[in-house]
Amino acid sequence: MSTDTHTAQTSPRARTTTGKGTSFGRTLAAEYRKFSTVPSSLVLLLTTLAVMVGIGALAAWGIGSMTESMANDPEAAAAMGGDPSGMADSIASSGIMLAQLIVGSLAVLVMSSEFTTGMARATFSAVPKRFPVVLAKALLVAVMAVVVTVVSTLISALVITPILSSYSMEQDLASEAFQRNLWFGAAYVAVVALLGMALGGLLRNSAGAIVTLVGIIFVLPMVLSFFANDFISDAKRFLPDAAYSNLIATVAPDGGLEHWQAGLTLGLWALIPLLATLFVIQRRDV
């Protein structure tokens, strides 16, 4: 290659700008800028916050009034099987079941919109090695999921404090139950987000990936519970939703997974789809 003549002919303006290339940090900065410059990101994050706080408040009100009526009627309390005030520490996280879907859908869009808008051509022209883009997106959606879950759980806890106290209940933010709900909730939403992002990259279609995500999180546990088969009820424990329920319980349920097994299960629900996406995006034409 006659590089000598080539550079000799190039204008000085062109030469002064060489020597600065791509890096993971720069790819991450670009991905963050992408995320923050489309309105849907902010809308969906605020929706998540509203859902977490709203459902938390509703749950606090519901459980509070139940506790009150049981205090007045000991027979009913016995029939319900115990004192619901012990649930106070998990009320702030009640919205996670819905919030995970919003965050999951947002994570789907982070990846699938590349392909539905054609942006992928620009993205992978700028970073032709491709895997840094996938890793940057993964890091971005995981951090985004953890931050939005933690922040909205804490705000939810703040909002429900006066509601609970009006029913003379109290939540203890330092309790193991609250801490488990807070951190494992955040980790669970991050896993759902990573799964969603991976599905967005595998299917390259927003609607398809969101439906698949809902299927795995909501529909699959329901469908499997129709079967009494031993193998299936065994398998059910390894669904992300079941692993999450296991992790937030202060004591691992009898006959269920140990906490560490549930944690590992959740981790694999994020890792395996992510590896599949890395592999597929690396190989497929854009």
Place this chain on the structure above:
Amino acid sequence: MIQATSLAKNYGAKRAVDDISFTVQPGKVTGFLGPNGAGKSTTMRMIMGLDRPSSGSVTVNGRPYAGHRAPIREVGALLEAKAVHKSRSARNHLRVLAATHGIGNRRVDEVIDLTGLASVARKRVGGFSLGMGQRLGIAAALLGDPHTLILDEPVNGLDPEGVLWVRNMAKDLAAEGRTVFLSSHLMSEMSLTADHLIVIGRGRLLADAPMADVLSGTGAARTRVRTDTPAELANALAAPEVSVTTTGPDTLEILGVSPRDIARRALDARLLVFELTPLQASLEDAYMDMTRDEVEYHSGPVAGPEAPREPGRRASK
């Protein structure tokens, strides 16, 4: 410099690009011509590492595109379809691409001014016209001030001012010693812009030659003659190697005699000639000759599906 070696791409059973080899040299504008579906865009995507070749290879400035540390400083590309998220603003789109290479906002604003997007830079791209989208694509291609530019249909949707701007830009960049590779289906535009032509049809290389050679390759030059006495002039010129076509009541197109000889014989026969124009074969003619059997989608006659499909005659002239 772009170097393709035995490049091929299959989509299932269909061979979109069939074993083509070519070199795009720096310092000149190289045009890339071919009918719809000939494999132009596929070839350009393979150069950019977006599509993986089924066999063969292509390098840019001596390396596969993905092997460069700063790819958008090496190659800037405008690919045919819009590659922009609709709800992002033009400026933010460019800032995203700039961020991958640590390119500052100054350069972003520079290319925005350069491409005439200043007034719409903060508007969302979804509302852009075809021409504005095209300008944004060109801005993105120029962002890294690259040595090599790949432009797929750059004048698509541009107004006449924009077409002229792209033409001058392509020539200026080539004059600075850069490699400029552009495809266009506008033959007249191509003949004004390109110095060198690569023509493909049905995925195969049909021509790789300087523009002048492609043009002169299309038979002998013709001459248009206007006279009040076309029949007499045709008689005076009659010879086995000469062909005379009447193209108007007082107009003839003559093949096989030079303008000087036409004038001499008209003078000998005392015939008045009031126009004598040497006709350069148009790029369109040359192109049609080359691609006659290679067009993917024939424009068949409108009447009835049974009508025999004549291989690619020009639909209009």
